[in-house]
Amino acid sequence: MPKHRHIVTVRDPRDSVWQSVVERVAKREAQQAAVAHRAATAMQAPAPSAPSALQAHLDTMVEAANAQVFDRDELAQGRIPESFALAPQGAARSLGGVAATPMVSGLESAKRCASLSLQIAKAKVFGTDGQVQVLQNAFDFNVCDPFWVKCVNEYVTHFQLNGDKIPYRAGLDNLLPTPVSANATIALFGDWGTGTQDALDLLQQIKGFKPDILMHLGDVYYSGTQDEMQERFLDVCESVFGASMPTRFSLSGNHDMYSGGEGYYWLVDQLDQRASYFAIQNDDWLFIAMDTGVHDFDPIQGGSSATFLMSSEASWVNQLVANKGNKKVVFLSHHPLFSAYDPIGGSSLNPVLLSQIQDSLPQVTAWFWGHEHRLGVYDPFQNLQRGRCLGHAAVPVFADGTGDPPKLAGVPVFHQNGKPLDMGAADGIFKHGFAIMTLNGQSANVSYYRQGDTDPLWQESY
Numbered sequence: 001m002p003k004h005r006h007i008v009t010v011r012d013p014r015d016s017v018w019q020s021v022v023e024r025v026a027k028r029e030a031q032q033a034a035v036a037h038r039a040a041t042a043m044q045a046p047a048p049s050a051p052s053a054l055q056a057h058l059d060t061m062v063e064a065a066n067a068q069v070f071d072r073d074e075l076a077q078g079r080i081p082e083s084f085a086l087a088p089q090g091a092a093r094s095l096g097g098v099a100a101t102p103m104v105s106g107l108e109s110a111k112r113c114a115s116l117s118l119q120i121a122k123a124k125v126f127g128t129d130g131q132v133q134v135l136q137n138a139f140d141f142n143v144c145d146p147f148w149v150k151c152v153n154e155y156v157t158h159f160q161l162n163g164d165k166i167p168y169r170a171g172l173d174n175l176l177p178t179p180v181s182a183n184a185t186i187a188l189f190g191d192w193g194t195g196t197q198d199a200l201d202l203l204q205q206i207k208g209f210k211p212d213i214l215m216h217l218g219d220v221y222y223s224g225t226q227d228e229m230q231e232r233f234l235d236v237c238e239s240v241f242g243a244s245m246p247t248r249f250s251l252s253g254n255h256d257m258y259s260g261g262e263g264y265y266w267l268v269d270q271l272d273q274r275a276s277y278f279a280i281q282n283d284d285w286l287f288i289a290m291d292t293g294v295h296d297f298d299p300i301q302g303g304s305s306a307t308f309l310m311s312s313e314a315s316w317v318n319q320l321v322a323n324k325g326n327k328k329v330v331f332l333s334h335h336p337l338f339s340a341y342d343p344i345g346g347s348s349l350n351p352v353l354l355s356q357i358q359d360s361l362p363q364v365t366a367w368f369w370g371h372e373h374r375l376g377v378y379d380p381f382q383n384l385q386r387g388r389c390l391g392h393a394a395v396p397v398f399a400d401g402t403g404d405p406p407k408l409a410g411v412p413v414f415h416q417n418g419k420p421l422d423m424g425a426a427d428g429i430f431k432h433g434f435a436i437m438t439l440n441g442q443s444a445n446v447s448y449y450r451q452g453d454t455d456p457l458w459q460e461s462y
């Protein structure tokens, strides 16, 4: 624990599904080989190659698939020049520069096969027979491991099986009986489901605050399969908290939905969350978690489109707020209402989501969201007093030296000492972070921490 040193997230949801498929096939191959090896050993028959040798080979396959989609994503976004992406400069660069990894023999040829296989898989699901044939000829010309054929078949099967709707649980009045004490400590963190050492370390740091509630703002990578929910959410929580587990919640993000949502809803049942939307409360506070992932599930269309709530859920949210009495309201979601950084359906604001909850917004003390892998703190905007993005818990993001300045005009970013809050970087990667909300009767303090820091980067009180 953790099993994954690297995490590579890309913008094309079809690639996220591919990453899950490759990992799943590799895991299955390793398990089958281990069984065969044990059986052969027990029978004193000639054993197939040692499981450790096969594991190294499978690790290379997974690494190649991740490196290939990562390089293409970087190219598409213009963050690296073509020559750099295509030259075999070493795996460390290809995998996010997280750790200096020695060049793996055969990695580059595996990347070629990974690339061709993904193209074939996509052509089979989304393209034409002609495209498949051309790509298949290229694939046959290269000497590729049969592993890739299994991945292509699994990818095609995935889309045949998961072409239906997300198993959204509509119509629940899901105000949970979860106790929230008057001085509860709530950890807020988003896009954390990577299973990496960084994710483990961050949760370890959170543990130091003795949280009563872990509020994960969604996204378990790569596509929210049950295995990924187990390994990258439950197992990591277990290894950090063991028997003293806080109450846990995990919101519905786009990556959670890319595999069709079954893994996510399985997790929801492990957490006693009942649904992808829920509310918890005490005498002074009402927390309402909304499901914005349900309309950002499409591995074909997904990415940066303007998602929205199910209409029944929006009505439920507005009704809760209308009947809140003297309670202060906190909204929680995976997707942002607005952004000064990444366009939402081509705009800085999600007008569909806004239209659904705009009557409630003046009553909302703060809205915490994730999705963008950064800290974002905003001045009042669109009748929302405090929009806060906390999607920087675990996914590595390159720091290009510019400090991630706001890119979209018109959205007011909070400034301290004349500039936005600065997460800083280490080894070319932006630092990760989280927030700790401490209730104190009717008031609350929210402290924003950087990974590894003892003192908060910034704090606010309501």
Ligand SMILES: [Fe+2]
Binding pocket: 219, 253, 254, 255, 334, 370, 371, 372
């Ligand atoms: Fe997301």
